[in-house]
Amino acid sequence: MSDDIAKGTTRRGFLSATAAAGGALVAAGAAGAATPDPLIMEKQPWATGLGDGVDAVPYGMPIKFESHVVRRNVSWLTADVISSINFTPIHALDGTITPQGCAFERHHSGAIELSKDDYRLMINGLVETPLVFTYADLERFPRVTHTYFCECAANTGMEWAGSQLNGSQFTHGMIHNMEYTGVTLRTLLQEAGVKPEGKWVFVEGSDASSNGRSIPIEKALNDCLIAFKANGEALRKEHGYPVRLVVPGWEGNMWVKWLRRIEVGDAPWEQREETSKYTDTMADGTSRKWTWVMDAKSVITAPSPQVPITHGPGPVVITGLAWSGRGAIKRVDVTVDGGKTWHEARLASPGQPMALTRFYFDHVWDGTEMLLQSRAIDETGYVQPTKAQLREVRGVNSVYHNNCIQTWWVKASGEAENVEIS
């Protein structure tokens, strides 16, 4: 039963669980228990027997009770799973760092296995000396460590025309946030020597899709990283092992995985992924291109459709994530009444530039229905817009860069649903 509640996707299980838990709460409240708790009164096997030895698990996975906290995909979105995307279970995580094992994946030709020994990185084009680096070479350059979010430009893209998916994992899960270690792209470009006419770099992956993007030289020299570690350990295969590009604050498609080549040029390449895709069509049929920056955005991760309130009225932690590609999050507001009244949420720690910020709003729920929203404000003063505000500018055919305010309708039962409101 408790597993079903955690999954939050089994309606029948949820309802009967609420009846049981809610009933007990109403009857007993916080006042006391009618009968002694057998979990306390009886000797339990874990308190009398022995657990695993230190040689049982050389590299650990989450305990079996957390087996529902996994990436999920939406099969109708794409033609197959090799060129597709899945979603981070943000509804079940807390803090800001995304564990690599459940951080969303997006592949165009599948996740490849490329060893450090077989890895080569080339810099060519408008440079003084075209260079080839091995993985071992990269480890000898001065190193930096920074935490950044990586968000797919299509995150929340299914919601442009209306509420579609029930769960923050599905509406906002094309995002992860990791602490990256690597070499700055600037360092490598300096090693090759960028010629004065070099204004753009082209970055390309080793996989069969050879995903390539054009990046203006200003960004390349500013804060891009050639990353080989995430959250302290090697990148996972699905995130570009052994080396990926990190482009802070900019759309995830530019964070080329299995990075094999950096070319300096005097004009952009206008590749498939920056013309036919990752461009934003307006209502009049014209399209924005080079929409690299991810706008300020936030979402309440819980309560939400996958994380209903199961304890009845009383204290409830409303929590979520906020981020901006233009800098640090300064403030997050939360409303429980659909935006009539807003309250400033508590940030778990001060916002960091281009990284996820965790917020909490400690609420005492009266048991009546709520319309939950959060609203991010970044250090530039940009305020996360409503869906209506975005549609007014962009129409509904944009696909990418939907950073609108999300609404969860929490019913008196504690169940939540993805809705739009006036």
Added chain:
Amino acid sequence: MSKFRDLVIGTAIASSLLVTPALAEKLGLGRPALPEEVAAWDHDVRPDGLGLPEGSGDVLTGEEVFSEKCAVCHGEFAEGVDNWPKLAGGIGTLDHDDPLKTVGSYWPHLTTAWDYIHRSMPFGNAQSLTPDEVYAIVAYILYSNDLVDEDFVLTRENLATFELPNAGGFFVDDRDTVELPKFSVEPCMTNCKETVEITMRAAVLDVTPFDATDDAAAPAAEPAPAVAAADPELIAAGKKVFKKCASCHKVGEGAKNGTGPLLNGIVGRATASVKGFKYSKAMADAGAGGLVWTEEALAAYLADPKGYLPKNKMSFAGLKKDEERKAVIAYLATFGG
């Protein structure tokens, strides 16, 4: 240009103070790239035609190549199969609801199509097309979009100047001027609206994947081993290998034909015998000639699909490792017809 230099210097100062350790001199790491190495990897093509190799291709040749190597996913007329991309049609739909975005209706530069097909297609067998084949395929895609006649020949000389219908349909990101002033306004905190109504619910559409249909957590039903002597480890390994096949081929209970034919009962089955699947002429002929998918025949076919059966339409490079072929055949053998 001088502006650019200033920016580089400005960033260099900021960087040495704040971001990275100062690098006054190069470290001498890495080695010079050889010209032939650069040539082996640098295939990208720009809108001005930089990077296009010598070559040419006509529409009719393109139709043949497309039919053999692309149509399995994109359809004989570039109309797209299932959820695979449509490459033709949609001109004039960009300001409609659900615009149809194809090479003809949306792509601004023809060089992009050439570059992408050359570097990344066919799906599962990338970088296998010759420049002439790519020119021909692109010529056929133009023809499918009614943008050229059937006697059209695409060449290195006329490709970069070929103007697609939506070439002028793009503008550079203007959010800084259009959206930021509009959205960067101190927001209302109290008495912001009198009433709130729910105007749309996700439950109405009901497209969220639920555990029963789209579950990564629930254990998949294990196939019942058909052969008592089958090696469970080999079958498990084969199940993994089969992921390379699963985008086109389905197996198991309730499986249907997809981009490729249903594979239940494949081991020992007569070639090209699944009802309702449209086989290539090459595959149908092999079936008519009495080819049976014995384990040996499957292994040879999977090692080199195009070499074993030229002109068949399976767009898959093959399984190069013997152990992979053995494993996937052992796995497939667990599914009876």
